Amino acid sequence: MDHFKITETEIWEYISKTADDITIQKVEKWMGSTDYDEDLFNKITTIYKHTSREHPSVEQAKKRFFTTVKSKPKTTVWKEVLKYAAILIVIISGTYFYNSVSSNKNQIVVQTTYGEQKSIELSDGSKVWINASSSLTYNSETPRTLYLEGEAFFEVAKDSLNPFTVTTPNHITVKALGTSFNVKSYQDSPTTETKLLTGKVEVTSNIQFKERIILVPDEKVTFYKHTQEVVKSKMNHNESIIAWREGKIQFENISFREIAVDLEAQFGQQILFKNEDIATTKFTGSFDNTTPIDEIFEVLKISKDFTYQLNTKTNEWMIK
Amino acid sequence: MFDRHYSRLYNYAFKVLKETDLSEELVQETFIKLWENFENIKESERSITSFLITALKNKIIDDYRKKQTREKHTNLYTLNTSIETQIDQQWELTQRIEDIYTTLEQKTTDIFKLSRDKGLTYKEISKRKGVSVKTVELHISKALTAFKKGLKDYF
Numbered sequence: 001m002d003h004f005k006i007t008e009t010e011i012w013e014y015i016s017k018t019a020d021d022i023t024i025q026k027v028e029k030w031m032g033s034t035d036y037d038e039d040l041f042n043k044i045t046t047i048y049k050h051t052s053r054e055h056p057s058v059e060q061a062k063k064r065f066f067t068t069v070k071s072k073p074k075t076t077v078w079k080e081v082l083k084y085a086a087i088l089i090v091i092i093s094g095t096y097f098y099n100s101v102s103s104n105k106n107q108i109v110v111q112t113t114y115g116e117q118k119s120i121e122l123s124d125g126s127k128v129w130i131n132a133s134s135s136l137t138y139n140s141e142t143p144r145t146l147y148l149e150g151e152a153f154f155e156v157a158k159d160s161l162n163p164f165t166v167t168t169p170n171h172i173t174v175k176a177l178g179t180s181f182n183v184k185s186y187q188d189s190p191t192t193e194t195k196l197l198t199g200k201v202e203v204t205s206n207i208q209f210k211e212r213i214i215l216v217p218d219e220k221v222t223f224y225k226h227t228q229e230v231v232k233s234k235m236n237h238n239e240s241i242i243a244w245r246e247g248k249i250q251f252e253n254i255s256f257r258e259i260a261v262d263l264e265a266q267f268g269q270q271i272l273f274k275n276e277d278i279a280t281t282k283f284t285g286s287f288d289n290t291t292p293i294d295e296i297f298e299v300l301k302i303s304k305d306f307t308y309q310l311n312t313k314t315n316e317w318m319i320k
Numbered sequence: 321m322f323d324r325h326y327s328r329l330y331n332y333a334f335k336v337l338k339e340t341d342l343s344e345e346l347v348q349e350t351f352i353k354l355w356e357n358f359e360n361i362k363e364s365e366r367s368i369t370s371f372l373i374t375a376l377k378n379k380i381i382d383d384y385r386k387k388q389t390r391e392k393h394t395n396l397y398t399l400n401t402s403i404e405t406q407i408d409q410q411w412e413l414t415q416r417i418e419d420i421y422t423t424l425e426q427k428t429t430d431i432f433k434l435s436r437d438k439g440l441t442y443k444e445i446s447k448r449k450g451v452s453v454k455t456v457e458l459h460i461s462k463a464l465t466a467f468k469k470g471l472k473d474y475f
Contacts, residue, residue, distance in 0.1 A: 008464050009442075009457040018441040043475050047467040050417060050474065051436050056330045056344065062322050065348060069355050 006030045011041060015048045064246045106140045112150070114268030115289070117244075125157035126164065131244045133186070133265035150186055150265065153245055168192065171207040172223060176200075189261040192223035195235060243286065249296070250286040256300070256319070259283060267293045270316040278306045278319055293317070322351065325369070329376055332414045336380055336407050346383060350376040377407050413474060420470040424463060431456055432463035 006027065013019035014027040030036055112118050112134050119129045120136075122143040130136055134150020144156075144164045156164045156176055167173045172192055194203050196215035203213040203221050209230045213221050222231045236252075243250030249266060251259050257279040260271040266289055273279035281304045287296055297308045297317075307320045329350065333343035353375045354361070354368070361367050384403045421429050431449060434440045440448070442456045449456070 007457070007461070009460045012435070012460055012464060013442065016435055016439065018435060018439055020441070043468055044464065046475055047464065047471060048436070050413060050471065051467070052335075053437055054331050054334045054340070054343075055437075056327060056340075058323055058326045061326055061330075061344065061348065065322065065351050065355075068348070068352060 006035075008040070008044065011044050012048075015041075015045055060247070067245055107137060108140050109135060109137045111135045114264075115266055122157075124159060124162075127155040129153040129245060131265070133268070151244065170205075170223075170225065172203060172205045175202045175204070186261050186265055188264065189258060190225055191258070192225065193220060194222075195220040244289070247289050248286055249289050249291075252284045253282045254284075255280050255282050260319075263293060263296065268315075269293065269310070270314075272316055272318050274318060274320045275306065278304065321368070325372055326351075328414075328418075329372060332373075332411060333376060333380065335414065336410050337383075342383070346376060346379045349379055373411060377411070380407055413471075416470060416474075417467075420466055423470075424466055425459075428459045428462050431459040435460060 010019070010023050010027060013023050019027065031041070110118060110120055110128075110130060112130050112132055114133045116132055117130065119127065121127050122138075123140070124143050126143070128136060128146075129152060131151035131153075134148070134152060136150075136152055137147040138145060144159070144162050146164075146166045147168075148166050149169050154164075154166070154176075163175050165173050165175045170192060172194075174194055194201075194213075194215065196217055196219055201215050203215065204211075205223075208223060208228065211230065213230065213232060215221060215232075218235050220233060220235050222233070223229070224231070249262055251262070257273065260273075260279075263269075264271055283300055283303065285296075285299065287299075294308070294310075297306075297319075300306075309318045309320075310316070311318060326347065329347045330343055333347055334340065337343050337346070350372055354372055357371070361371050381403055424432070427449075431445055434445045434448065435442070442453050442460070445456045446453045
C-alpha cells in the first residue's frame, strides 16, 4: 500500500482551489487512504472559511453615505463644514427650451447622452452633476444663470449678491441664494417637479403660474403641464434621496408612463404604450442603473402583467 | 475615516448576515448614526471604533428580531441560538483573525493573502513576488501554523 506524505501547504492549495491536477489527485488519494488526517483537513478548511474576505465597493458606499448625510439638515456638525446653504431638487420638463436661450458666442453647452453622467465646476465655484440625456446651457460670463433640460444636481457656491437661477424648458425658474440643489427637466414627462431638501428656494414662472412659491425643507412643488395646476406638498423620506447620483433608477408609486421617461434617458430607447391601463399603472422600485432594461421590465411584470417587445429598426419598445 | 472602517465592518456584517445587500444597508445606517452622534463621541480612534461596532451589533440584533417574528415558524434552529452570543463571537473571531495577521511577518501576510483573497497559485505568487515556489510554500506553511494555533478555540 502507498504511504502518503502530505504537506499542509498541499492541503491548503487543494482547499483554496489553487492546486494543479497532480496535487488534487495526490490530496484526494490521501483522503481515501489510512493516512488521512481528518482533523487536520477540517482545521485547514475552517481556516479557509474564517479568513474569507468580501471586497465591498468602499467608494460607492462612501458616495452613498455622503449623499445621505448631506440631505439631513439637522446635524449641526455638518452646518459647520457646509459651504453650501441648501439642497434642492427640481424635476422639470417641457418643450420650448431652445427658444429661451439666446445665441451668444460665450454660450457654453454641456451635454450628456443616454446612460452618461458628467460633473463640472462653474467659474464661481459651484458644482454641477449632470444626469443622463441632459443639456446644461449658460453664458460663461454669467455662470449663475443656467438653462437646463434633463436633470442635474447643483451645489451652489455662496454669493448673496448674485442669485443662482436655473430656468427650465417650460419657463419655470428656480432661484436659490447660496444653495445646493438638483434639477430634472426631461421633455416627455407630464409633470415638472421641484424638490427642496435643505435651505430655501423660490420657484416662479413668467408664463405658467403667477404665484411665487417658497419651499421649505422636505417640500416639493409639482406642476402638471396638461392641467396647468401647481401643487405644493410634503415629501416622504424616499423622495428626498437623489437616487441617480448613487447610480440608481428609483421610483415610488409612479406611473409606468413617467417611469418610461427615466428609462428612456438612461437607455436611449423610446418606450411606447399600446395599453393605457399599463401606462397608468403605478410602480415602486429601485434598480442599479446598470440593470438591463428588459430585466427591469421583467421585475415590473411581476406586479402587473404586460408584454414588451423591442422594434430593432426604430429602437423602440412596445408595451402591451 | 470611512475608508478605514468600512471594509472591516462590512466584512463582519457579511459573516453574520451572509447577505450583501443587508450588510451594506446596516453598515450604511451605522455610519449615519455615527454622523448624527459625532458631537457626543470623544474623537479618539478607539471610541469611534467601539461606537461603530456597538451600533452595528445593535442594528443586526434589531434586524434579526424583526425577521424573527416573521420567520418564527420556518426556522427553528436560529430561534434557539442566541443571536447576541452569536454576533459577539463572530466579532471576537474577526478581531482574532486580524490579530493573527499582525503577528505574521508582512511578507507572510502578503503571500498568504495573495493565495487566500486573490486565489493565486503558488507558482503565480512566486512569479509576482520574485521568490521561489519553495519560499511561497514556506510562508503559507508559517501562516497556517499561526492560524492553527491562534484559532484553536474555534476548531
